[in-house]
Amino acid sequence: MNIEKVYQMEFGKIYPLLVNKATKKGRRQDEVNTVITWLTGYKTQDIESAVEQSISYGEFFRNAPKPNPDRMLIKGTVCGVRVEEIQEPLMREIRYLDKLVDELTKGKPMHVILRNSEKKTYQFQAVIEPVPDKGGAYVRFPYDIRKEFGKGRVKAEITFDGKPYCGSIVNMGVKNPDGSICYIIGI
Numbered sequence: 001m002n003i004e005k006v007y008q009m010e011f012g013k014i015y016p017l018l019v020n021k022a023t024k025k026g027r028r029q030d031e032v033n034t035v036i037t038w039l040t041g042y043k044t045q046d047i048e049s050a051v052e053q054s055i056s057y058g059e060f061f062r063n064a065p066k067p068n069p070d071r072m073l074i075k076g077t078v079c080g081v082r083v084e085e086i087q088e089p090l091m092r093e094i095r096y097l098d099k100l101v102d103e104l105t106k107g108k109p110m111h112v113i114l115r116n117s118e119k120k121t122y123q124f125q126a127v128i129e130p131v132p133d134k135g136g137a138y139v140r141f142p143y144d145i146r147k148e149f150g151k152g153r154v155k156a157e158i159t160f161d162g163k164p165y166c167g168s169i170v171n172m173g174v175k176n177p178d179g180s181i182c183y184i185i186g187i
Contacts, residue, residue, distance in 0.1 A: 003091055007058030012051045018101050025105040035100045038114045039093075041066025061093045071096050073115035078102060 019029045033044050041064055042050070050060055071093075075084050078098045086092040103113045158165045 003088065006094065007056060007090065009057045011055050011057050011060040012053070014057055015047070015051050018097070022101055022104045025107070027104045031104055031110065032101065034110065035104060035113060036097065038068055039071055039097055039100060040064035041068065057094065058090060061090055064093070067093070070115045070117050073117060074099055 019032050022032050023029065030044075033047055036042060036047055037044065040061070046065075055063075072084075074096050076082070076099055078095050081095070083092060083095045083099050086095055100113055155168050156166070158167065
């Protein structure tokens, strides 16, 4: 499709398609609005006003009051194209929204979808325990990491005995005898 045709489409015609895509997968319109607000800085009433007016999709993004600087953390593919590699800035902004709505439809939690460049630091005492008969080791965390970070790998900078390591924390999919979740740290 011609890029200019995309820019000329009415936001009021595209917005219901985005909402419909999300609601068909069990998400809500207010979550779509939250994603748009996070990305562009528009308030919900501004989004509603843009839907009622005949503002173009291109103008909607060109006039965004406060594009979120953390939008640059959005990575991945939309329609087979990596969003971070799109050269045309306005099209990249449009594809950022497509990617965020895709993540909504895939069931990702909002705190994962709405990226944040701030690093968090957690400190706790842990014991590295060997896995009997399998080799390797695991760490028992004092809380459920999934509540904070969702499923999948969590990048981590870890210090053991004063030595720094970089790696990721992975849910092993098993529970410890006390009911706590068992994680493994890949370094």
